[in-house]
Amino acid sequence: MNAAQTERGQRLVTIPAERMVFVLSRLLALIVLVAGLSVLSPVFLTWPNVITVARQAALQFVMSAGLTIVVLAGGIDLSVGAVIGFAACVAATGIAAGSLTGGVLAGLGVGLACGVCTGMLVAYARIPAFIASYGMLWIAQGLGYILMQGNVIQGFPPALRFFGIGWVWGVPTLVVLAGALLAVLHVLLHYTVLGRSIYAIGGNVAAARLSGMPVRSRQVTLYALCGLLSGLAALVVIARVNSAEAGVGEDLLLPAIAAVCLGGTSLFGGVGGIVGTAVGSFILALSVNGMNLLGIDSLWQNAVLGGIILLSVFTDQLGGARLLRGS
Amino acid sequence: MHQPARTSSGFLQTVPGRLARAPGAFHVLLIMAAALALGTPAFFSVANLVNVGLQVAVLMIVSLGMTLVILTEGIDLSLGPVLGLCGVCAGLVVVAGYGLPLGILAALAAGAACGLVNGVLIAVIGLPPFIVTLGMFGIAQSLATVLTGGASVRNLPAYFQWFNEGRVLAIPVPILAMALSFVVTYLLLYHTRFGRYVFAIGGNRVALKLSGSPVSAYHIAVYVYAGLLAAGASFIMTARMNSAHPTVGVGIEFDAIAAVILGGTSFEKGYGGLVGTVVGAFAVGVLRNGLNLVGIGAEYQVAIVGVVIIGTVGLDAWRNLTA
Numbered sequence: 279m280n281a282a283q284t285e286r287g288q289r290l291v292t293i294p295a296e297r298m299v300f301v302l303s304r305l306l307a308l309i310v311l312v313a314g315l316s317v318l319s320p321v322f323l324t325w326p327n328v329i330t331v332a333r334q335a336a337l338q339f340v341m342s343a344g345l346t347i348v349v350l351a352g353g354i355d356l357s358v359g360a361v362i363g364f365a366a367c368v369a370a371t372g373i374a375a376g377s378l379t380g381g382v383l384a385g386l387g388v389g390l391a392c393g394v395c396t397g398m399l400v401a402y403a404r405i406p407a408f409i410a411s412y413g414m415l416w417i418a419q420g421l422g423y424i425l426m427q428g429n430v431i432q433g434f435p436p437a438l439r440f441f442g443i444g445w446v447w448g449v450p451t452l453v454v455l456a457g458a459l460l461a462v463l464h465v466l467l468h469y470t471v472l473g474r475s476i477y478a479i480g481g482n483v484a485a486a487r488l489s490g491m492p493v494r495s496r497q498v499t500l501y502a503l504c505g506l507l508s509g510l511a512a513l514v515v516i517a518r519v520n521s522a523e524a525g526v527g528e529d530l531l532l533p534a535i536a537a538v539c540l541g542g543t544s545l546f547g548g549v550g551g552i553v554g555t556a557v558g559s560f561i562l563a564l565s566v567n568g569m570n571l572l573g574i575d576s577l578w579q580n581a582v583l584g585g586i587i588l589l590s591v592f593t594d595q596l597g598g599a600r601l602l603r604g605s
Numbered sequence: 606m607h608q609p610a611r612t613s614s615g616f617l618q619t620v621p622g623r624l625a626r627a628p629g630a631f632h633v634l635l636i637m638a639a640a641l642a643l644g645t646p647a648f649f650s651v652a653n654l655v656n657v658g659l660q661v662a663v664l665m666i667v668s669l670g671m672t673l674v675i676l677t678e679g680i681d682l683s684l685g686p687v688l689g690l691c692g693v694c695a696g697l698v699v700v701a702g703y704g705l706p707l708g709i710l711a712a713l714a715a716g717a718a719c720g721l722v723n724g725v726l727i728a729v730i731g732l733p734p735f736i737v738t739l740g741m742f743g744i745a746q747s748l749a750t751v752l753t754g755g756a757s758v759r760n761l762p763a764y765f766q767w768f769n770e771g772r773v774l775a776i777p778v779p780i781l782a783m784a785l786s787f788v789v790t791y792l793l794l795y796h797t798r799f800g801r802y803v804f805a806i807g808g809n810r811v812a813l814k815l816s817g818s819p820v821s822a823y824h825i826a827v828y829v830y831a832g833l834l835a836a837g838a839s840f841i842m843t844a845r846m847n848s849a850h851p852t853v854g855v856g857i858e859f860d861a862i863a864a865v866i867l868g869g870t871s872f873e874k875g876y877g878g879l880v881g882t883v884v885g886a887f888a889v890g891v892l893r894n895g896l897n898l899v900g901i902g903a904e905y906q907v908a909i910v911g912v913v914i915i916g917t918v919g920l921d922a923w924r925n926l927t928a
Contacts, residue, residue, distance in 0.1 A: 354735065403919040406872050408680065408735045409862070413915040416859060420908025524904075532743045535736070545733050577750045584743030591732050591740075 300542040303593050304557055307540075311564045319571040327567070329450060333518070335563035336456035339556050340514050341530060342537035343459055344393075344507030346555040349538055350467070351500050352480040352547025353407040357396060357414035358508050358534050363527020364418040365389040365512035370431040370522030378435050386509035392418055393505015397498035419527065426524040434520055442517030452514065456556075459507075463552045476500065480547030532583040537562050539590045562586070637888065641895045653894075655777065659769075659845075661890035662779035663688075665883065666838040667857055668864040669790045670831030672882045675865050676875050677806040677827055679727060679734035683741035684835045684861060687719045688854030690749040692839035696758035696849030699765065712836040719745055720832025724825030742858075749851035758849040769844035779841045786834060791879050793830075799823060807875025856907075863914045864889045 315322040341362060348355045369385025392414060399410035444451040467473035475496055478486040487493045516522045540558030543550025565582065647653050667684050674681045695712035699705060719741055726737045771778040794800040802823035805813055813820045835854075843849045868885030870877025889910065896906045 356735075356739075399915060399919065403915075405915065405918045409866070409872065409918060410915060412682075412859070412862070413911040416907045416911035417915075420904050420906075420911065423904035424908070532739070535739065539736070545736050575751065577755060578747055580743035581747030581751070584740040584747070587736065587740040587743070588726065588732075591736060592726065592730060595730055595732060 299596075300554075300594055303590075304540070304542065304561065307561055308557075308564070311561065311568060315564070315568045315571065319568075321571055322568075327571075331560075331563050331567045333450050333452050334566065335556075335560040336450070336452040337511075337514060337518060338533060338537050338559035338562055339456045340452075340459060340507070341511040342534045342541075342555050342559055343463055343552065344504030344511075345534050346538050346541065346543055346550070346552055347463070347467070347476060347507075348407075348500055348504045349543050349545060350480050350547060350550055351476045351497065352483060353400060353497065353500070354411060354545070355393075355396060355501065355504050356408055356411040356531060357392065357418055358504065359527040359530030359532075360415040360418040360422070361389055361392045361505060361508040361527070362512045362515060362530055363525070364392070364422040364425075365509045366516050366522045366526050367422045367425050367431075367524060369509075369513055370434070370516055371425060373434055373438070374431045378437060382438070382513060385512050386506060389505045389507070389509025389512060390502055391505070393502040393508065394498065396505070397501030400501065401494040401497040415531070419524075422527070423524040426522075428524070430521055430523040432521040434516060438513070438517045439520065440517070441514055442520070452518070455514070459510075460552060460556050467552055472496070472499065477548055480549075482548070529580075532580060532587070533562060536583050536587045536590075539587050542590075542594060544594070545591065558590075637891045637895055641891070641898065645895075645898045647898060653898075655780075657887075657890055657894050658780045658783070659777060660894060661886055662783040663838045663842050663845075664857060664860050664864060664890060665783045665886040666786045666834050666841075668861040668868075668882050668886045669786055669879065670834035671858070671861040672865050672868070672870055672877070672879055673790070673794065673803050673827050674734075674831050675862075675870050675872060676803050676877060677824060678810070678873060678875070679827070680862070680872075681723065681738045681828065681831055682735060682858055683719060683723065683738040683745055684831060685854040685856055685858035686742050686745035686749065686852070687716055687832055688835040688839045688842065688857060689849075689851050690719070690745045690752075690854075691715045691836040692843040692849040692853065693749045693752050693758060693851050695839065696761060696843055697752060699762060700758055700760060705764070709840075712839055713833055716832035716834075716836030716839075717829050718832075720829035721825065723832075724828035727828065728821040728824035746852060746855065753849075753851050755851070757846075757851075759847075761843070761847065761849075765844050766847070767844070768840040779845075782837065782841060786837065787879070787883060790834075794879055799826060803827060804875045807873075859907075860889050860893075860910065861886075863910055866914055867917050 321327050341358070345355055345358050365385045365388045368388045369381045372381025372384040375381070396407075396411050396414045399405045399414075400407045403410075441451050441455060446454045465473075467476060475486065475491055478489075478491060479493055479496060483493060515526065519526075537558040538555055539545070540561050541550065541554030541556070542558070543554055565586065566579070569576070569579065569582065642649055667688065671681060671684060691712040694715045695708040698711045699708040723734075723737055723741055726732045727734050768778055768782075773781055794803060802813075802818075802820070805818075806820060806824055806827075810820060810824075839849075839854070842853060846853060864885035865877075865882050866872075866885070867888050868877070868881030868883070870881060892910065892913065893906055896909065901909075
């Protein structure tokens with residue numbers, strides 16, 4: 279804890295330069311990926327593939343948006359993937375029972391409830407965020423398996439599928455949805471009291487508390503918001519893949535964290551933003567698409583994701599450290 | 606500066622002190638054992654108790670390493686997949702006919718390498734432990750799957766069974782390995798310079814650094830040691846399954862964290878110790894064993910262990926607030 283705080287104190291001075299390292303490294307990654315894939319794969323720059331990448335990036339962004347907010351406030355939510363999976367199962371069960379509205383509300387409600395639980399555990403029970411959300415990961419996953427009993431629910435109404443595969447004015451609905459979410463969250467983070475307090479809590483939680491900010495209730499609000507967005511992501515996931523099963527969330531945690539790290543949001547809190555996560559989601563979607571196009575075995579996917587997480591966190595930290603020594 | 610948790614006291618002094626301070630694991634174990642003894646007569650049979658010991662062995666060995674990591678205010682989410690990777694490495698080497706010594710070497714090297722990468726990124730670069738080890742989680746799991754093409758390594762030589770079914774002086778090998786790991790780790794933690802550093806890193810890493818101590822080397826060694834223990838445990842696991850499956854270890858890190866926390870080791874300031882972890886590992890093992898005996902499915906067990914973890918940590922936090 280002490281180390282993090284000392285480092286953060288010094289890091290505050292170097293933020294602009296640190297941002298430069300971030301911008302340059304991500305720009306380089308984008309250029310290398312786009313140029314490399316254009317040369318290596320004839321399919322890459324075709325319209326259908328561009329749409330595929332855009333949809334994948336949009337989906338990834340919706341799944342990482344809530345996590346970004348929690349990380350900005352200096353927290354972490356390791357349960358996002360499992361909560362998305364559980365909410366997807368609940369929503370699918372509700373829809374299969376005949377009520378689209380009921381299923382959608384149930385999915386959102388379950389996500390919200392999980393987020394509130396994690397938030398209460400972190401803010402009021404004072405359990406470290408990574409352990410509270412890690413416990414929640416297994417609880418949500420277990421509940422998902424209990425609910426589904428090994429069944430798969432397939433086939434959802436067109437009204438829901440519209441969000442996964444539909445079009446609005448020639449743009450995939452998913453991309454429009456992600457764009458709207460990006461705009462809303464960006465405004466929330468930069469032009470509202472809640473948003474500013476997120477950066478304040480993430481930057482220096484003690485200072486935030488001493489200046490009279492209701493830190494604990496804010497933390498619960500943030501985890502609740504993250505849970506609600508996980509519920510939204512769950513709906514988008516089942517709208518896109520048109521099926522729901524208990525294990526659907528198991529492989530969603532690593533990509534969600536990778537997108538946030540790639541987006542340059544500091545895991546110590548207080549530095550970064552939602553636009554970064556959009557960029558991170560796009561780079562991630564490009565990488566996955568590239569692996570598919572180049573015929574790289576999907577068994578490698580987790581290793582690539584783990585490597586991306588370590589590399590991007592490492593780059594940002596090194597950039598900051600080098601500038602620190604220079605100053 | 607805080608007085609670090611009792612670090613040099615002997616067995617007899619440590620046990621009552623620990624139980625008075627953090628009785629979570631002890632209580633869970635007592636309640637579970639009582640409930641099981643009443644509910645299922647089979648529980649206290651010698652066969653079932655040996656069975657519990659055999660089941661706990663892998664978890665116990667991993668939990669010992671996890672204890673050291675958590676004492677340094679760290680966490681290692683990658684130990685489960687690393688265990689799987691070590692098992693696959695050993696299995697592939699042995700099946701390819703290079704012999705057991707090289708197989709052991711391969712597993713230990715894999716475990717040490719993963720721990721080394723974790724340790725360097727955490728201790729030298731200063732990245733948060735949970736994110737580093739989460740990245741390693743993906744890498745180790747993926748590497749293990751790629752090495753075997755997603756399948757299990759089968760057709761292990763018959764002598765591999767010794768790690769699970771063999772006996773030395775009438776004691777089953779897994780139980781012997783568990784005891785040996787405990788003794789070695791106990792001596793390391795309480796009677797060497799390395800052990801003092803483990804507590805000190807958790808207590809106040811900045812002060813250590815500023816006083817010019819070689820903190821990073823010891824900090825890295827903690828993660829390497831945890832990786833080595835996972836490698837050792839992988840042999841028991843592989844022998845029991847009679848095959849090395851790439852994802853067999855996933856989830857063990859979760860039970861190990863549960864065991865350490867139940868055992869009263871704190872995530873902050875290096876409070877806690879090894880004896881609590883032994884009780885904690887048995888508590889988790891008995892919990893799982895009992896749920897099996899009662900016939901509760903694996904998916905329920907995962908949710909229940911999650912609730913137990915959060916409940917214990919919450920209770921400890923609440924006690925600290927009111928104390």
